Amino acid sequence: MERLAGGESVDVVVIGGGITGAGVALDAASRGLRVALVERRDLANGTSRWSSKLAHGGLRYLRQGEVAVAWESARERHILLTRTAPHLVRALPFVAPLDAVMGRWHGAFTEAGIRVGDGMRVAAGTRGSVLPRPRRISRHEALRLVPDLQLRDLRGAILFWDGQIEDDARLVIAAARTAASHGAMILTYCDAGSVDRGRVTVRDALGGGGFNIATRHVVNASGVWADALAPGVRLVRSKGAHVIVRAQALGNPRAALVVPVPGESARWVGATPADDGRIIVGVTDDAYDGALVDEPEVTPDEERFLLSVLSLALENPIGSDAVIGRYAGFRPLLAGESASTADLSRKHAIVEDRDSGVITVVGGKLTTYRHMAQQTVDRLLKNDPRPCRTARLPLVGAAAHDVLRSLRAPARLIRRYGIEAPAVASLAAHDSRLLEPIAPGLPVLGVELLFGLQHEGALTADDVLDRRVRLGLVPAEKAAAEDAVGTLLDAAA
Numbered sequence: 001m002e003r004l005a006g007g008e009s010v011d012v013v014v015i016g017g018g019i020t021g022a023g024v025a026l027d028a029a030s031r032g033l034r035v036a037l038v039e040r041r042d043l044a045n046g047t048s049r050w051s052s053k054l055a056h057g058g059l060r061y062l063r064q065g066e067v068a069v070a071w072e073s074a075r076e077r078h079i080l081l082t083r084t085a086p087h088l089v090r091a092l093p094f095v096a097p098l099d100a101v102m103g104r105w106h107g108a109f110t111e112a113g114i115r116v117g118d119g120m121r122v123a124a125g126t127r128g129s130v131l132p133r134p135r136r137i138s139r140h141e142a143l144r145l146v147p148d149l150q151l152r153d154l155r156g157a158i159l160f161w162d163g164q165i166e167d168d169a170r171l172v173i174a175a176a177r178t179a180a181s182h183g184a185m186i187l188t189y190c191d192a193g194s195v196d197r198g199r200v201t202v203r204d205a206l207g208g209g210g211f212n213i214a215t216r217h218v219v220n221a222s223g224v225w226a227d228a229l230a231p232g233v234r235l236v237r238s239k240g241a242h243v244i245v246r247a248q249a250l251g252n253p254r255a256a257l258v259v260p261v262p263g264e265s266a267r268w269v270g271a272t273p274a275d276d277g278r279i280i281v282g283v284t285d286d287a288y289d290g291a292l293v294d295e296p297e298v299t300p301d302e303e304r305f306l307l308s309v310l311s312l313a314l315e316n317p318i319g320s321d322a323v324i325g326r327y328a329g330f331r332p333l334l335a336g337e338s339a340s341t342a343d344l345s346r347k348h349a350i351v352e353d354r355d356s357g358v359i360t361v362v363g364g365k366l367t368t369y370r371h372m373a374q375q376t377v378d379r380l381l382k383n384d385p386r387p388c389r390t391a392r393l394p395l396v397g398a399a400a401h402d403v404l405r406s407l408r409a410p411a412r413l414i415r416r417y418g419i420e421a422p423a424v425a426s427l428a429a430h431d432s433r434l435l436e437p438i439a440p441g442l443p444v445l446g447v448e449l450l451f452g453l454q455h456e457g458a459l460t461a462d463d464v465l466d467r468r469v470r471l472g473l474v475p476a477e478k479a480a481a482e483d484a485v486g487t488l489l490d491a492a493a
């Protein structure tokens, strides 16, 4: 901040520290550009931490006839799984029950879509050892994977595989830290005000005061807030809600369960097993024109909808009493594409403002962030092309699975920090208690809090709890951890 406020200029200022901004900063820095990223709060403050945490192959887009979007997703999923983030993105089995809710016609349609999606997996070069082929399974096998399935009219199920992201916020942090390792300056709690060709005005949200950054290019990657900085861009928003239930409520499933929304051909409610005995149930998708807040609430109607659709496939319906956490996020959609937000395309858009020269990149998905960033930086460099390197550039922590398996560190740390896990564990060298859970019943180890503060740009207790270790997704767990993080912050002060 001192260097920039002191007049040091950069080639690109990126506004927004979600996956899109972090991806653009990484792409630009790895092509040799001088980059500053400014984020008005913490990394992954916006939509990027409220996702379903899947690296989609694009099945949904195939059903909507959006073959190009599905193909882009399959290609990018391959890169994440095999090269850039194999530590954070892994194969997850999905069970689509063939029952009365699905119906025979819908079942055949779904299976055909899954098979076309599998053709894209093969075309993208993703081997069956990385993402297995889909197949029909018996009632018995379906029940083994999802023990609480209702059996009355179950004919069997389709088993298919897709990518799951360990933690969406950790993907953002990994991309931002990788950008920093290529020289990008990452400034959190810096709010971009006015933007213009050659200058971005920034307010220091923690320290107070403000400064200007001199720059050749500006990329606006501020997600649902993008139209505030780019008057020529008109956005509409939709809202997507999730609830979190304990895995026991579904009999500890070993696969995700997908249930079609009755009366709709391309909408599902999914129950996805995540770490630490949590199941993420989502997602709704409704037009939204209310206030844009950082932490949108899940309404009782949204919760009822998710639980009632999911319960259609279960022997024991799930009620609100099983819910331990709730979260929702907004999607930015370019205005004017379609009347129904659920049918709007999930393509991204790159829009250049002729007057200010600001390039806005908006929409898309976590899965496709790398390709969006590539196209954005290609646009910046249209008069001075330089090759993009990110398809072969591992994010911090990435390593092949055999390397990850050989590491000597707690399994949880390997899952979340990849090849950095031994370095994270070594923070307990002088105090072995840091390798213990931070409070009884919580999965998080003390070293994770320390690593977040020392190496991952966390500046506040919420940065650590909400966006580094994700206890904030379950309020009771966050409350139980607050003392531990407070003690560490006091010690660091």
Ligand SMILES: Cc1cc2nc3c(=O)[nH]c(=O)nc-3n(C[C@H](O)[C@H](O)[C@H](O)COP(=O)(O)OP(=O)(O)OC[C@H]3O[C@@H](n4cnc5c(N)ncnc54)[C@H](O)[C@@H]3O)c2cc1C
Residues within 6 Å of the ligand: 015, 016, 017, 018, 019, 020, 021, 038, 039, 040, 041, 042, 043, 044, 045, 046, 047, 048, 049, 050, 051, 052, 053, 054, 055, 056, 190, 191, 192, 193, 221, 222, 223, 224, 225, 229, 239, 240, 241, 283, 328, 329, 330, 331, 362, 363, 364, 365, 366, 367, 368
């Ligand atoms: C409910 C839901 C589920 C989803 N599930 C998936 C999924 O499973 N898989 C998938 O691939 N994709 C999924 N997506 C899509 C994906 O989450 C988004 O496309 C992606 O996270 C958008 O990232 P972003 O960086 O563009 O926006 P954001 O993450 O919102 O980042 C924008 C950032 O800009 C900052 N900002 C705003 N204004 C300023 C300013 N003036 N100055 C500085 N900073 C500013 C904000 O604080 C914010 O951090 C989902 C989306 C939703 C809504």
